[in-house]
Amino acid sequence: MEKAAAAAEEEHEETWAWTWGAGTDGQLGDGGFQDHHLPQPLLLPPPCRGRVSFVAAGGAHAIALTSDGEVFTWGRGTHGQLGHGSVENIPHPEFVKSFENYSVTCVSTGWNHSGFVTGLQIPKPFFLLPFRSSRFLPNLIISASGQLFMCGDGSFGQLGTGDNQSRNLPFEVPFFTSKHVEKLALGMRHSLVLLKDNSIYGFGSARRGQVGKSASKNQKFYNIPRLIDGFPNCKIVGLYANGDHSAALDESGQLYLWGRALVGERDDDQPRAAFPSLSISQVALGWHHALVLSGGELYTIGAYRHQKHNPTLSENAVVQQLNLTTTSSTHHELSSISNLEKVPPIEGEQVAQIAAGTEHSALVTDSGALFTWGWGEHGQLGLGDTCDQVVPQRVNLGGRSSGSSVSSLGVYCGSGFTIAVSLA
Numbered sequence: 001m002e003k004a005a006a007a008a009e010e011e012h013e014e015t016w017a018w019t020w021g022a023g024t025d026g027q028l029g030d031g032g033f034q035d036h037h038l039p040q041p042l043l044l045p046p047p048c049r050g051r052v053s054f055v056a057a058g059g060a061h062a063i064a065l066t067s068d069g070e071v072f073t074w075g076r077g078t079h080g081q082l083g084h085g086s087v088e089n090i091p092h093p094e095f096v097k098s099f100e101n102y103s104v105t106c107v108s109t110g111w112n113h114s115g116f117v118t119g120l121q122i123p124k125p126f127f128l129l130p131f132r133s134s135r136f137l138p139n140l141i142i143s144a145s146g147q148l149f150m151c152g153d154g155s156f157g158q159l160g161t162g163d164n165q166s167r168n169l170p171f172e173v174p175f176f177t178s179k180h181v182e183k184l185a186l187g188m189r190h191s192l193v194l195l196k197d198n199s200i201y202g203f204g205s206a207r208r209g210q211v212g213k214s215a216s217k218n219q220k221f222y223n224i225p226r227l228i229d230g231f232p233n234c235k236i237v238g239l240y241a242n243g244d245h246s247a248a249l250d251e252s253g254q255l256y257l258w259g260r261a262l263v264g265e266r267d268d269d270q271p272r273a274a275f276p277s278l279s280i281s282q283v284a285l286g287w288h289h290a291l292v293l294s295g296g297e298l299y300t301i302g303a304y305r306h307q308k309h310n311p312t313l314s315e316n317a318v319v320q321q322l323n324l325t326t327t328s329s330t331h332h333e334l335s336s337i338s339n340l341e342k343v344p345p346i347e348g349e350q351v352a353q354i355a356a357g358t359e360h361s362a363l364v365t366d367s368g369a370l371f372t373w374g375w376g377e378h379g380q381l382g383l384g385d386t387c388d389q390v391v392p393q394r395v396n397l398g399g400r401s402s403g404s405s406v407s408s409l410g411v412y413c414g415s416g417f418t419i420a421v422s423l424a
Contacts (some may be wrong), residue, residue: 017042021380021417025060026091037379057414058109066117067424069103080168081152110186113152123221146180156189157223158204187241201225208244209269210259231268245289253279284356298343357413378416
C-alpha cells in the first residue's frame, strides 16, 4: 500500500505542463474534448520535459516550441492550422513533421492560422554524425535562417501567400524568401512580421487598420505583406497582435498601438506612441483589453466586455486617470484622457510574466506563483468554477512545489483556455 501511494505521489509530482478551460476542440491537449475548470496534465511527450521554451495559444489550438527548435501542435484543425496535412481536430500534442529538418525559432497563433519562423535547415544525417565540424557546414545547409512558414485559414489573406486559400501544411511565404524574419505575431485574422532590418510588415484583415494604412476605406484585406510605416527611428524589440489589435515595443520601453481602438474610440491605421510617461517592459494583448508592465507595476488598458471594473475594490484596484499624450511618429499629437487601471499588487510578490486571452488575464510572480482573473465562463481561470474575477486569484497547480523559480514556469492564454508549462 505504501509503494502504491509512493508511486501515485511520484506520478503526481511528475506533472510539468498543465491546461484548463474550453476544450471542445481538443485545445487542452489532454486527450479529450471537454472543458475543465481545474488544471489538468497537458500530454506533451515525455522527452519535451525541460525543453519547452514557449507556447502560442490561439482561438482553439496551440503550438509548443522546444529549446532545440521542434514544434508540436494540437486542438482545432478545421482549417489546417495544425500543419499536419489534415483538417481534423487533434486532442493531444503532435510533432509537426514538416519541420523535421529545421530548427524553428519563433511561433504564433491566430484564430485559425499559425506561423513559424525557421533557423537553418540542415539535413537529418547531420544530426546523426558523431561530431559536427563547422568546416562541413557550408555543404550541409539547404536554406538560410529567418524564413516564414504559414498554415491554416487564408480567407482574409492572413497567410500572406498572395491568395486567399487555406493550407493544411506549412507553406513558405515567398515574399520573405530573400529577407530575414525575426519575430511574428498573429491576430484574429491578421499577421505581423518584424524583419532583422527593423521593418514591420502586415497582411490579412485590414478593416480596423491593424495592418497599417489602407489604399481605400473599403479595403477589407491584403493577401501580400505590406510595409507598415510611421515608426520613428527606434529599435523594435517586441511585436504583438490579438483580435484586431496590433502593437510594438521599442528598446526604450515606448509602446506603439494601431488597429482597433484600445485607447479612445477611434481606430488607427498608423502606429501611435502611447503612454510616453511609462517605460514598459512587457505587453499582452486581449480582444478588448491589454496588459502592460512598467516599473514593476501592472496596468490594464481597455475593458473586459463580460466584466467591468468593480467600484467596491477602489481601495485595492487604483484607477489612475492619466492625461497622457499619445504621439504619432509623424509628429502629430493626439491628447486624450486614458484610463489605466492598476492591477492590485500581490503582497510580497513581484510580477515577472504576463499573458492575455480573449477576455482573461494571467501572471506569474517572481516566486513562481500563478494568478488569473477576468472572464471565467469556460473555467479558463483554473479556479474550479466558471465565475468571472475582478482581481487576480491564485491558481493551484497540483504536483508543483511552492517557491519554484519563475524561470521554470510560463503561462499562456488562448481564447478561452490557459496553459502553464515548466520551461526550459
